[in-house]
Amino acid sequence: MRDSATALLVDVSDHRNVTDLLTRRALAAPDHIAFEVPPHNALDSAWRQVSTREFHNEVRALAKGLIATGVQPGDTIAIMAPTRYEWAVADLASWFAGGVVVPIYDTSSAAQVASIVADASVVLAIGGNSAQLDLLDAAFTKTGTGALGAWAMDETSPGQPRGSIADLAARSAEISNRRLEARRALADLDSPATIVYTSGTTGEPKGAVLTHRNFLGQVLNIAAAYGEVVHAGGNTIIFLPLAHVLARGLQLICLASGMRIAHLSDTSAVVGTLAVLRPTFIVVVPRVLQKIQAAAATKAADRGLSKVWSAAADTAVAWGELCERREADSHASPHLGLRLRHAFFDYLFYRRLRDVMGGRVDYILSGGAALDASLSQFFRGVSVPVIEGYGLTETTAPLTGNLPGNIRSGTVGPPLPGTAIRISEQGEVLARGVGVFAGYRNPRHNKDAFVDGYFRTGDLGSIDAHGRLVLEGRLKDVIVTSNGKTIVPTLWESAVESSPLISHAVMVGEGRSYLSALLLLDAEETAKWADAAGVVLAAPDATILDEVADAGLRRHIQAAIDAANSLVAHSEQVRRFTLVATDLADTTLVTPTMKIKRNVVLQRAASAIENLYR
Template structure:
């Protein structure tokens, strides 16, 4: 394996905003309150109402009042400055209220995925030692209390508040704070400084046990203000977004703070399956997605064309969109370029037949999409740009407080995750590892023993491999811990092969296998929902494996035949020593999906390989 050599080894972008005059992250809301109190900050759907029912506008003033009243309740309940407060709930408006209320009370917020296993939950509680917690439901409250008891943590039922409005739990907490004065609240709100910890975010654990990352007020303020400055074309007071990423994830949380600070309207969705329908109703101007969402939109368009018996026409349109996206990318570098007449004519035709309708499905107002959490195959952002919806590719981690780099409008290059966000720097180590430094880089892990291997020369070791071009733009090539070394001494980065297979609409994830083995094999995780629909369209009986629990092979000749084309294509693009000799389709049951798939839809590779060890052994027998 040979990685591209960086044209430069270090690149940085100076800060665009002086953050030293900002006391802490709560000032982002207070500044907005002073500037535009009646501006609509959120759109809220009544519990249980359909998506197309009227959404209620919540002004910045109304939001700030709810935050302040709930913060007073926390103070009255005994929460002290510096105490940790857990939030374990799906994405929703009240998540934002509780998050800010805890910060206003001087507390440190600890978000926890509501899909966390009992073992993960117990370990986080034992490490974070929360004084109170907020959960989405009574069932989650019972889980968190039981987990706390199992680890000897003093978190009682009375110290857990429930976001579900029917319980009136938050109303009771608000009433508790009736005796707390505005002066007391303001004193507590201003207690934290930029260098203090604002939140502890536990990593998703794709490569090991979760670790608590200490993210400071400086990290959040610096990233929010500098990112907004870098993307003034996107972050606008007249804009709006639909937030369906988990707010437990630092990217979702950072986006919410950017919107609050700049007046961009936010609507929350807890169920990602509602997103496509919601786009046509809420008509966002900007959307943050993970790559799998873009792949599903692309696959859904193809499935619709197949159903309407116009698949050959759609595939011609798809090729045209990709070519048009490439032309626009080239024109960014050379504004004098003109598209060939044939391409212009085909693009105009397919604009009327397909592209305009596809944008309409997405709400007709999206100016940009931001894709994070994993790399994109270059064809995908070119396709979306070709239909009129440019994709900004960005890169960041929990430890960099979300965005470390990002493409800029007018400088988008498919496959590149762009240049550093203002205030940040990227360096490439001799082994190709991406190193990070700057305003977004966290203060270290809660367990300082984890810091020993996390930093080098003051730079955070991301664990990702990549290179910089002459313009300082970063391209990622793989994960350092995912590198495979075969028993014959071959060193292979699996991501390129895996990405090629994951293009297939029936494939959710692919995992290359081969460490200490004589040749490569692979596990192909099928997309259960898409596969069920594929069999129904064919009028075929569904394989029993699709309804399995746990991780099971799906040995079905029809499915194997369908996916084998993707395997052959990926192998054809690889050198002979990097081709897969055997593979198996596997199904991950919904009952155990959180053990193998992160909330941002990334594969927990090591967990899958360990669970599927018997299947892998068969591939080498």
């Protein structure tokens, strides 16, 4: 198949703009708990519960304050902060005030912040802490933007030169309800709602303009398609950056559907928080699932149960495969041996793994990178199905997705309601639909962005017989060797990255006679390995890509290389590799969503690459 489409489930024409999602929910269920806000101190302290009415009132008060301080319809408002409740308040309040939201990752550098506020002509900004506010102030001074200043999310001390959103909300009495309602209703479906700057994995960041129609089309149709996952009886924890459109879209879906939301910016506290809040649904990137599985394997090894765990993992994968077959053929059933093994390992391992995730997770959504099919089947086998989806900033996040009761590992599912995909002659995935944007803020970025009314995603893929999309790599990542072989590195790289020790694998070989690879080490997992092996590794130089030459570590990782090579043709196999330690918090090297900037890696590792061909 070269085309696949799914019909629209919900028409958005009866909505004025995104703010209707909150106003309608506040009318329908004002006392329903919409958010849980963490305590300032101990993790096990009581989380503060916020009803829909309370959230609506906070949003309205801040919106009035924004208007009182001078925000005009269509003004751009930047939000730069970690994932937290106040981010949600600021986001909705900006829309109520008639503004256009410009999210900025809280890890952005001074140059990145300055570039965004200048390109978007930001008028006012809201920052999470003093460091982010200092960056915003410096960017405003440098670019001549920010006429209405930068405001803190937390209350400031009396006499401080900088105000807070509480100070803005305190001015709400200056604006009447009628004036606020008139401002709230100004934006229509085709008005810009947000300008989201892409992460720039292959070039300079671009400002994608997403409309209220894009958000509403996605929110209402995804909520309709995933009612079994997102519902008023469930709850979730958002720990993805809210500057990412997926997290914001998820937040709106949950808000409109009555699903309770908690925010968490400290990813090291995720496991403890899962046990406290016991979510029914979470969104992760594949790396999180890999680490959960690896941690379980390590714990089993510490108890001398490595072989037993290996059998348990194989059984979970087999059970997951069976579950998928049963969705297509109701007559498929497990044989007695598999049923007995699964029941035994459920008692020994699986239930404990579910308890680590809080004990109530019905589904996990995975996105942001390719998910290995066997990893998906493993979690299905431990009774926590993984729904893999695919989307981009330019498609207002989800474009395709597997559905409850119809999951096929190795695919990212069919188009979501109101969306169509096409595979070009070159194998590129093309898209159009309710979430697909109309274009970038800068017209020159729109050149070659569309073809025949479809957005060019830059991803390679195919469509299976059931209309599901199978991703095959990035168009710009394709390698052509000196003997004319065209190589798509994604399968090999993803296989190697399944090793807990490897954070990113980068295949190289453009114009060369054979393929090599740079393997960027996961600092935490490598430290654990070194400690267990009694090896002392030199601390990496954070400013460079530092080659690690330990022979024992190379031997350990060789198994992952051999496994990856067994999955591909001989011409696609990697002959040589080098291990690299570096600072993976470096925003010039890795995007805020943990995607590697391949071109930057290749530039910085030029000498290491040359060594691979000597």
